Amino acid sequence: MTIDQATVRKIASLARIAISDAEAAAMEGELNGILGWVEQLGEVDVTGVEPMTAVIPNRLRLRDDVIDADPLTGGNRRDDILANAPAPQHGFFGVPKVIE
Amino acid sequence: MTELTNLTVAQIRDGHRAGDFSAVEVAEAFNANVAGAKALNAFIVETPDHAIAAAKAADADRAAGTLKPLSGVPIGMKDLFATNGVQTTAASHMLEGFVPRYESTVSQKLWDAGCGMLGKLNLDQFAMGSSNETSYFGNVISPWKRNDGGNAALAPGGSSGGSSSAIAARLCPAATGTDTGGSIRQPAAFVGISGIKPTYGRCSRWGIVAFASSLDQAGPMARDVRDCAIMLENMAGFDPKDATSLNMAVPNWEAALSSDLKGKKVGIPKEYRLEGIDPDIDAMWDAGIAMLKDAGAEVVDISLPHTKYALPAYYIIAPAEASSNLARYDGVRYGLRDLPEKAGLQDMYAATRADGFGPEVKRRIMIGTYVLSAGFYDAYYTQAQKVRTLIARDFEQAFGVCDVILAPTAPSAAFGLGEKTADPLSMYLNDVFAVPASLAGLPAMSVPAALNREGLPLGLQIIGKAFDEQGVLNAGLAIEERAGFNARAEKWW
Numbered sequence: 001m002t003i004d005q006a007t008v009r010k011i012a013s014l015a016r017i018a019i020s021d022a023e024a025a026a027m028e029g030e031l032n033g034i035l036g037w038v039e040q041l042g043e044v045d046v047t048g049v050e051p052m053t054a055v056i057p058n059r060l061r062l063r064d065d066v067i068d069a070d071p072l073t074g075g076n077r078r079d080d081i082l083a084n085a086p087a088p089q090h091g092f093f094g095v096p097k098v099i100e
Numbered sequence: 101m102t103e104l105t106n107l108t109v110a111q112i113r114d115g116h117r118a119g120d121f122s123a124v125e126v127a128e129a130f131n132a133n134v135a136g137a138k139a140l141n142a143f144i145v146e147t148p149d150h151a152i153a154a155a156k157a158a159d160a161d162r163a164a165g166t167l168k169p170l171s172g173v174p175i176g177m178k179d180l181f182a183t184n185g186v187q188t189t190a191a192s193h194m195l196e197g198f199v200p201r202y203e204s205t206v207s208q209k210l211w212d213a214g215c216g217m218l219g220k221l222n223l224d225q226f227a228m229g230s231s232n233e234t235s236y237f238g239n240v241i242s243p244w245k246r247n248d249g250g251n252a253a254l255a256p257g258g259s260s261g262g263s264s265s266a267i268a269a270r271l272c273p274a275a276t277g278t279d280t281g282g283s284i285r286q287p288a289a290f291v292g293i294s295g296i297k298p299t300y301g302r303c304s305r306w307g308i309v310a311f312a313s314s315l316d317q318a319g320p321m322a323r324d325v326r327d328c329a330i331m332l333e334n335m336a337g338f339d340p341k342d343a344t345s346l347n348m349a350v351p352n353w354e355a356a357l358s359s360d361l362k363g364k365k366v367g368i369p370k371e372y373r374l375e376g377i378d379p380d381i382d383a384m385w386d387a388g389i390a391m392l393k394d395a396g397a398e399v400v401d402i403s404l405p406h407t408k409y410a411l412p413a414y415y416i417i418a419p420a421e422a423s424s425n426l427a428r429y430d431g432v433r434y435g436l437r438d439l440p441e442k443a444g445l446q447d448m449y450a451a452t453r454a455d456g457f458g459p460e461v462k463r464r465i466m467i468g469t470y471v472l473s474a475g476f477y478d479a480y481y482t483q484a485q486k487v488r489t490l491i492a493r494d495f496e497q498a499f500g501v502c503d504v505i506l507a508p509t510a511p512s513a514a515f516g517l518g519e520k521t522a523d524p525l526s527m528y529l530n531d532v533f534a535v536p537a538s539l540a541g542l543p544a545m546s547v548p549a550a551l552n553r554e555g556l557p558l559g560l561q562i563i564g565k566a567f568d569e570q571g572v573l574n575a576g577l578a579i580e581e582r583a584g585f586n587a588r589a590e591k592w593w
Contacts, residue, residue, distance in 0.1 A: 003470070015423060015469040016430075017462055018450035027466065033525055034467060038412040041483050044490065051485030052492060055300050055314060055541030056566060060343055072202060073341060080201035086437035093432050098445050 002032050104129040105270045109173050109327040110354075112273060116158065116172035123155035123162075123172030127216055130174050133271045134218050139593040140241050142256075142266040144179050145187050146219040154216025161214070168214030170334055176266050176275035179220035180227055181207045181318075182307040186217075190309040191225045191235035194435045194456030204307025205339045206276060206318050213334040218272050221262030225458045226426065227283055227311045230530045231520065232261030234460040239517055242291055243269040243589035247555030254514040254556070257287025263321045264291040268589055274322035274331050278308060280315045281414050282510075282534025285546035288321055289509035289559025292548040292587060294576065295321035296328045299566050300541030301346035303332075304339030312421035313344075315414075315538050325547060325576045329353040332569065348567065356570055359578040362396035366575065367502030371407035372533060374511060380552040381508050388506055388549055388560040388579055395578035400502050404494040409487050410536040415528060416471050416484035417539070422461075423468025429456060463524060492540040499565050504575045507533050509546040509559035537563045547576045548585040557587065 003011075005024045008031065012019045019027070068074030078091060087094035104126050107115065116123055131148040151174040158171035182188045182200040189195040203211070211217075225234040232240040232255060242256040242265055256265035260277035264287035267275055277284035279297035288295030296319050303318035310316060320331030333353055339345040368389060373382070389399055431437035431452030438451040457465065471480035498505065511532055520527045537544040543566070546559040560579055564572035 007470075008466070011466050011470050011473070013450075014473065015465050016427075016446070016449040016453055017457070017465065018447075018454035019462075027463070030463060030524055031466060031470070033523075034415065034463075035470070037525055038416055038480070038484075041409055041412050041416070041487055042479075044406070044409055044483075044487050046483065046486040046490070049486040049489050051482050052489040053314075053485065054344070055488075055492065055539070056344075056346065058301060058344055058346065061340070063340065070341065077201075081433075083201050084198050084434035086431060086435070095432055096439060096443060096445050096448055 003035065004028065105133050107273065108323055109170070109274045109330050112173050113170060113330070116162065117167060123158035124152060126172055127151040127155035127174050130218055130272060137269055137271050137593050140243060140265050140269055141238050142222055142240050142262040142269070142271060143219040144189060144191065144222050144237050144262070147186060147217050151216035151218050154211070154214065158214055170210065170330070171214035173214065173274070174216040174218050174272060175210065176219060176221045176263060176272035177207055177217050178223055178260055178263050178276045178278060180223060180278050180309045181276060182309070183207055183217070183220065186220060188220065188309070189237070190227065191223045191237055192456065192458070192461070193236045194429050196236070196436065198435055202307060205304035205341065206308070206335045209337065210334055221266055221275055223262055224259035226309065226422070226461050227259040227278055227280055228422070228460050228464055229258040230282070230286060230527050231255035231515070231517070232258040233517060233521055234458050236458060240265050241517070242514055243593065244291060244514060244556055245589070245592065252516045255290065255517055257290035257514065259283040260287045260321060264288055264293060267291070267293050267321055267323060269593065274320055274327055276318060276335070277321045278316060278318050279538065280312050281418060281538045282531040284319045284321055285534050285544060285559070285561060286510045286531060288546040289548070289557065290514040292557030292585060293321060293323050294325055294328050294545065294547045295319060296332060296545035296569065296572065297538070297543065298332060298336060298569050299346070299543045301344050302336045302569070304337070304342040304345050306339055306341040310425040312418040313425060314421060315418060325573055325580050326354060326357060328545065329357060329573050351570060353570055353573055357577055358574050359395055359581050361392060361575065361578050364397045364504070364571070365502040366392045366397045366399050367402035367498050367505045368399060369402050369404045369407065369498070369505060369507060371404050372507045377511055378552070381511060381558065384550045384558045384560065385508050391579050391582040392506060392575060394582060402498040402502055402505065404498060404536065406487065406490045406494050407536055410491050410539055411528060411532055413484040413487040413491065414535045414539060415467070416480050417488060419464040419468035420472050420481050421468070423465045423472065426461070426465055429453060460524070488539050491536055495540045495542060503565070504571050505563040506575070507561050507563065509533060509561040513552045513554060513556035513558055533561060542566055543569045543572045545572050545576050547579050549579060549583045550585070551587055
């Protein structure tokens with residue numbers, strides 16, 4: 001299966017990456033090269049094979065259901081969380097206006 | 101006295117403990133080497149003050165009789181680990197200026213063990229690359245040169261290329277690396293040092309900038325096997341903050357090191373004999389087989405039939421996970437924001453991500469987005485996950501008849517910068533021997549074994565059963581003792 005430039009632009013839009021026409025043209029070739037190569041996976045007989053989602057069997061744990069169970073990842077860290085925000089405002093993340 | 105920067109981690113630890121030198125002297129010596137090696141571009145940020153502060157603490161601890169396991173040892177930290185108060189970029193423009201307010205679990209463990217930090221090491225952007233040519237902060241240069249009289253700049257491997265270059269050039273005795281599809285082992289092989297990727301889950305991923313979460317695993321890089329064991333003991337361990345962290349005790353790998361392989365079986369996978377491969381690689385492999393026999397091991401032929409599908413499966417799974425993980429870079433919460441005039445929220449996302457990600461990162465996000473998109477998910481992603489099951493099964497069956505597997509680390513010695521950048525696929529193929537163990541989550545290490553005809557280092561890879569880092573380290577030690585690899589790059593920087 002090959003993808004065309006319209007598909008490249010569609011993928012870029014889904015991935016929220018702005019691309020120019022020149023970039024889309026270059027990427028068309030690169031992505032087709034890579035996708036053509038991974039296509040060989042189709043020849044593997046996977047009848048009855050389960051997809052692997054976790055490489056080492058490891059049961060997910062539940063932590064105690066208490067507030068701020070871990071002081072590092074718990075609450076009351078607003079200033080730390082906003083410290084690297086590009087445009088914090090009034091103790092919140094700032095974004096461009098989304099509702100007119 | 102031997103030059104301090106030529107000492108290994110064990111020698112620094114033991115010499116400091118014995119009072120042969122102070123930790124401050126060691127830190128100053130390494131700081132000076134770091135400051136004098138700008139031409140290698142191995143560091144994104146240098147942190148000489150951190151190294152000196154830890155050294156002073158180590159000297160005080162020695163006086164007080166409260167030495168820690170790694171007191172007095174300064175190390176390099178791959179710039180993929182979040183470090184509290186020190187810029188952490190993943191070598192990207194996206195995270196340029198990002199100063200974490202928290203410390204990754206692995207780096208915290210090393211500081212708690214007494215280590216100091218010489219600086220944050222350069223890498224491929226978001227750990228995506230095999231040559232360190234995708235960093236926003238410029239290429240890392242290997243200290244090695246070919247013996248052809250030319251002056252071609254060589255790749256230090258990737259993604260942990262700052263780590264490999266810095267250790268080989270004696271800018272630090274050891275460093276952290278991370279390995280998603282070979283990013284510890286291949287750079288270690290390219291510069292003639294050792295590196296181990298432990299079993300998936302041994303080291304906490306908390307605070308490591310995520311690339312492909314089902315594959316990412318931290319590990320140490322150092323000049324010899326003992327140092328890797330020492331470092332890994334101080335990096336590994338259960339962490340409740342990482343859902344995939346293994347809740348298992350950390351063995352005393354260093355204490356149990358033994359190069360006596362009597363009763364051990366070493367598997368040689370026939371699928372790793374590639375048609376048309378550099379004869380130096382095969383010769384090194386054969387020499388490695390002889391070394392392990394000499395150490396008492398029995399050699400058995402094994403088959404890993406799905407080997408050829410490992411790379412294509414990896415290049416679906418890793419980009420798929422990356423496209424999901426890197427969705428967090430949106431210009432809102434941290435990192436770069438590019439807000440064109442009159443742009444709305446969606447335009448801001450797209451502009452920020454266009455500006456903040458390099459070409460290889462974009463390529464992988466695009467591939468990942470495509471293989472996860474409606475209509476293609478089963479054909480690509482689910483199929484790749486099924487093939488991953490088969491690859492893991494290959495290893496399980498092989499480990500029914502052998503204890504460790506011996507193979508080359510990479511299909512070539514270090515290549516020149518720019519030689520493989522035109523074609524992404526040719527770069528990907530350099531990880532052909534490294535990726536299968538990553539997909540199966542197995543411990544694997546590279547140890548330097550020989551120089552090729554160009555005078556460049558080649559590495560041998562040992563792959564072990566899950567949780568059997570000891571078996572991997574021991575086989576690595578047996579090779580190290582017999583290969584007697586002591587070549588080092590002549591200083592030109």
